Amino acid sequence: MTTLSQRALERRIKRQLKNRDLSYYIPCMPKFEDVLAKELSKLENISDIELEHGGVSFEAPLDTIYHANLNLRTAHRVLLRLGSFLSQSYPMLYDHARKIPWELYLGFNKSFSIKTTSKQSRLKHHDNIAESLAAAINKRLNDLGLEAKEDKNAKTEIYLRLFQDRATISLNSSGEHLHKRAYRQEHAKAAIRETLAASILLKSNIENFDTVLDPMCGSASFLIEAAQIASQEAPGLRREFAFEEMPFFQESKWLRFKREAEAKIIEPSLEIIGSDISKKNIAIARNNIKEAGFQDLISLSVEDARxxxxxxxxLLIVANLPYGKRIMNEAEAKELSESFAKNLKNNFKGSYFSIITANAASFKEKEFKATKTNFSNGGIKVTLIQGLLG
Ligand SMILES: C[S@@+](CC[C@H](N)C(=O)[O-])C[C@H]1O[C@@H](n2cnc3c(N)ncnc32)[C@H](O)[C@@H]1O
Structure with a gap:
């Protein structure tokens, strides 16, 4: 047996991954799939976009790994789908999985980790499923004179999802969850994920407004996302991604794409205002805004939103009201939601609002013409209420 050389691997990558479309899946916040699909449709060479529950699948070339990770604000991770097959027994899983050209994704002496989920399937035991997959990967690699170790801390993550006996195997090109933008230093309690903040701002058509206000801004997630959107700053410019260690990664191309993204940054005309009742949270927000480089664009003050x-x-008003038990008890949260709704109704006529609350009933249907989207945030049932204040 001759060992696969670097040049032979490059030839395989060129033949099998370049100049053709690959299958992708991007998970996102359930109920916000349409926002992700709209973002995706702005990238080049994307076809066959299909909305699924909690994500979007599509076809695109290999370069989309760079562009999607760099530019998408609402994506949780960018997954490359490597194979999907019926898998009712461990030998079936092994036989199909070893036909995947693992050398293209793992290259030489790489370590990988396996994450499994199984629903309504015969194969249930996670350790056994992972063991079969790891054996299949190594069989393929060993036949080429290569090897790779399974290591739960490895940066290259392989996802195996079993649903109704069908196995879907994907490669996580992003690494850490994409809500990590590499700017936030400190979280206020119950901070909203950046990806959800961006989803809500985009769902509210932020580009149509002159001013954005978050009167319960906490650690400033909405404000910083609004500033990034308005300046057309790619959210992934400052962070690292798992694909940077994969065998198909081309550093010169990546640097070029990042330079092109930097050249698109503009001086925004949007006014961005944040306030919070907590002095401590305003101090946290100030630090985070500085870290993100938007101190000249966002103004902050300590105020009672009621x-x-x-x-x-x-004006666009966005807010993530306190809920659960992290900031105040349920009765206090309900009272706050009611007084805040009253303030909006009485004093913000003509403004548009996008509010997350666990107390949707405070926005009475007779008083607020609004659309309601129910979803779960961190296991808590909440509602996004959006409408024009009349
Ligand atoms: C769920 S957190 C918002 C988190 C924020 N979106 C973030 O990502 O960090 C709710 C915020 O409301 C603030 N808050 C509570 N009562 C308030 C009030 N009456 N007026 C203004 N802010 C208030 C809290 O201090 C907290 O920062």
Missing amino acids: AYRLEKPN
Whole structure:
């Protein structure tokens, strides 16, 4: 047996991964799939976009790994789908999995980790499923004179999802969850994920507004995402990705794509205002905003959202109200939601609002013409309420 050489691997990568479309799946917040699909449709060479529950699948070339990780604000991870097959027994799983050209994704002496899920399937035992997959990967690699170790801390993650006896195997090109933008230093309690903040801002058509206000801004997630969107700053510019260690990665191309993304950054005309009742949270927000480089664009103050007023034409109000037990008890959270809704109704006529609350009933149907999207945030049932204040 001759060992696969670097040049032979490059030839295989060129033949099998380049100049053709590959299958992708990007998970996102359930109920916000349409927002991700809209973002995706703005990237080049994407076809066959299909919305699934909690994600979007599509076909695209290999370069989309760079572009999707760099540019998508609402994606959780960018997964390359490597194979999907019926898998009712361990030998079936092994036989199909060893036909995947693992050398293209793992290269020389790489370590990998395996994450498994199984629903309504005969194969249930996670350790056994992972063991069969690891054996299949090594069989393929060993036949080429290569090997790779399974290591639960490895940066290259392989996902195996079993559903109704069908196995779907994917490669996580992102690494850590994409809500990690590499700017936030400190979290206020109950901070919203950046990917959800971006989903809500994009779902609210932020580009149509002159001012954005978050009157319960906490650690400033909405404000920083709004600033990034308005400046057209790619969310992935400052972080690292798992694909940077994969055998098909081309550093010169990556640097070029990042330079092109930097050249698209503009001086935004959007006014961005944040406030919070907690002095401590405003201090956290200030640090995070500075870290993200938006200190000249975002203004902050300590205010009580129940009495706060701001007169601005063409204003978008976003907020993630306290819920659960992390900030206040349920009765207090309900009372706050009611007084805040009253303040919006009385003092913000003509503004558009996008509010997450666990107390949707405070926005009475007679008083608020609004659309309601129910979803689960960190295991808590909440509602996104959106509408124009009349
Ligand atoms: C769920 S957190 C918001 C988290 C924020 N979106 C973030 O990502 O960090 C709710 C925020 O509301 C603030 N808050 C509670 N009562 C308030 C009030 N009456 N007026 C203004 N802010 C208030 C809390 O201090 C907290 O920062």
